[in-house]
Amino acid sequence: MKYYLIAGEASGDLHASNLMQSLRKLDKEADFRFFGGDLMESVGGTLVRHYRDMAFMGIIPVVLNARTILKNLAFCKKDIAAYCPDAVILIDYPGFNLKVAKYVKTELGIPVYYYISPKVWAWKKYRVKSFKKYVDEMLSILPFEVDFFREYQYEIHYVGNPTVDAIVARDYKEETFAHFVEANGLDNRPVIALLAGSRKQEIADNLPSMLEAVKGYAEDYQLIVAGAPGIDPDFYADFIGSFPSAKVFFNQTYRILAQADAALVTSGTATLETALLNVPQVVCYRTPMPRITYWIFHNFFHTPYISLVNLICNREVVKELFARFFTVDNIRKELKQILHVKSYRQNMLDNYAEMRQILGGAGASNRAAAFIYDKSTGKSSFTNHKL
Template sequence: MKYYIIAGEASGDLHASNLMKELKKLDQEADFRYWGGDLMASQGGTLVRHYRDTAYMGVWEVLINLKSIFRNLNDCREDILRYRPDVVILVDYPGFNLRIAKFAHHHGFRVFYYISPKIWAWNTRRVKRIKKWVDKMFTILPFETDFFAKHNVPVVYSGNPILDAIHDRANKNETREEFLNRHQLPEQPIIALLPGSRKQEIERLLPDMLAIKNYFPEHQFIIAGAPAFQLDYYKQFFSSGEVKVLFNETYSLLEHSAAALVTSGTATLEAALLNCPQVVCYKMWGGAITNFIAKKIIIKVPYISLVNLIAGKQVVTELFQIDMTREALKNELEKIIYDTSYRQKMLAEYDRLRQIMGEPGCSHKTATLMWESIVSE
C-alpha cells in the first residue's frame, strides 16, 4: 500500500512516526511519502517537506506568509496526484490539512484523519467539511469521539498516542542521579521550560519564562529544545552558562523536574502523565484585543489545556494572553514549589487523569483499524 501522510509540527511528527512503525508491521509492502519531521524520516520512505518550513502560528504570521502557504498547498496537491496513494492520512494541522482533505476527496482518494483538529474548541462549523471530505476520523480523546458522533461523522476512538510514546520512551528506568550524571547537571531541583516547537511560540514565551529565573536561585532552569532548532538559536535568549538546553530528552526532563512551565498543547498532557506539576502558558499576537476575541467569540470550551479539558475541571493554572505575565508566572510557580497542599492536590488529579486515559497501545490499534478499513473495501 502507498500512504501519503501530512503532519505539521513536532507532536504530529512523533505520533505519525509511531503510526508508520505499526503500519509496517501489518503491511510488508508499505510505502510512505510524507510531510513531517525527523522522527517520520527515521521510519523510511520519502520526506517531501519538513514541518519547520511549513508551520506558522497566529493570524499575523499566517497573513505575512500567505504566499508560502499557498505555494506549499499547491506543491502538496501536485505531489499527491503524482504519487497516487491508496490513502491520504492527515495528522492534526487543520489549516493546511482540511484543504488537502477537500482536494484529495474530490480526486477520489481515501482520506483518514488521525488526531482531530480542535474544532470542538473553536470554529465548530468545520465539522461539516470533515463530514463531507473525510472517510474516517480517528480520535485520541473520548470527548472528541462524542462530538463527532453527534454530528454523524464516521469516527473511531483509538486511545491516545502519547501513552505509547511515554511507555516506549528512552531511559524510562533511569534514576534522577543517573539523569543528572548523564548530562553533567548539579544536584539542584530542576524547573523545566517547554516553550513550544514553533519559532513564534518560543520567541513570545521563552523570554518571560527565563525572566523569573532569579526568583528561584535554588533551582536550575533547563530548556527542552525542539528538534527543529539548534543550540545556537536558543543561546540568543540567555547568557552563556546561565541555562542548559537538552534536545531529545523532554520526557526524562519532565520526569526528573520539580515543576515545568509549559506552552499549551500536547506537552501539557505529557507533563501530567509524567507527574510533573506545571503552569500552562500561551500568548499570541494582539494582546488585549486577541484576548477579548478569543475568549468571547472564538474559543468554545472553558479551558485551553488538554489536562483541564480531559479532567473536566481546572487541574492546572492556565495563563492565557493578557494573564500570561511574568508576575503571574512567578506567583504560580511559587505555589507549585512551596505550597505542599497545592502541589499534592495537582498530583492527585494527575492520578485521576491517568485512569481516564487508560493504557498504551493507541498506535497499534489505530494502524490496525486503518489497515482493516483499507483492505475490506
C-alpha cells in the same frame, strides 16, 4: 500498500512516525511518502517536505508566507496524484490538510483518514461539515471528541492517546536523578524545566518571561530549557545570554521532565506530556494584545480551557496563565504554589491520576493502524471500546 501522510509540526511528526511503525507491523509491503519530519524519515519512506518549512503560526506569519503555503499545497496535490496511494492519512494541521482532503476525495477518489482531529470543538465548528464531506474516517485521540462530533451526526473513533504510548516507550524510562545529572554535567540541586513551545514564534513570545520568572530560583534549582526539535541552538542563545544559570538541552524533553520538580509549559501537547510524567506545571502562553485576545477567547471560543489536561478532566487541574493573565509575577506566584504548598501540589498530582484513567492505556498507534489497514483491505474488525 502505499500510504501518503501529512504532518505539519513536531508533535504530528512524532505521532505519525509511531503510526507508520504500527502500519509496517501489519503491512510488510507498506510504502510511505510524506510531508513530515525527521522522526517519520527515520521510519522509512520518502520525505517530500519538512514541517519546519511549513509551520507558520498566527495571522501575520500566514499572510506573509501565503505564497509559500500555496506553492506547498499545489505541489502536495500533484505529488499525491502522481504517487497514487491506497490511503491518504492526515495528522492535525487543519488549514492545510482540509484543502488536501477536499482535493483527494473529490478529484482522486482515494480514501482519506484523519488521525488526530483538529480542535474544532474549541472554535471553527463549521469545519465539521468539511470533515463529513471529505474525510472517510476520523480517528480521535481525545475521548470527549466522540460526543462532540456525535452531536453533528458524525461518528468518529476514539483510539486512545498516542502521547501515552510515547511516554510508556520512552528511552531512559528507568533513569535515576543521579544518572541524569551525571550524564549532563549537572549538580544535585532539583530541576525546574522550561518548555516554551515548538515554533520559533512561540519560543520568542514565551521564553523571555519564563526565564525572568524563574530567575529567583537559580540558587536553589537548576533551570533547564527543553530545546525544540528543528530549532537551531543559536536561536535559544539569544534569549538565555543574560541568564547564565539556564541551560538548553536538546532531544531530552522526557528525560528532563522525568527528573523535574516543576515545569513551566507553553500550552499544547507538552502540557499532557508533563502531566503523564507526573510533574506539577504552570501553563504559560503569551499572546499579542492580551486583553483583546482574552475577550475573544471568552466570548467566541466554545471551551473554557486551553490546556489538554484541563480539557480532558473538564475542570481546572493546572493553572492557565495566558493572554491577560500571562505576567512574570503570576508565573512566579503559581510556581511557588506547586513547589512549596504540599496540599496544592498533591491535589494536582491526584488529578493527573484521574486524567490517566480517562485516557486509557497505551496502544493508540496500534489501534489506529489496525483500523486504517482493516478498512483499506476491506475488513472492519475495529470497534470503539473503553480503553
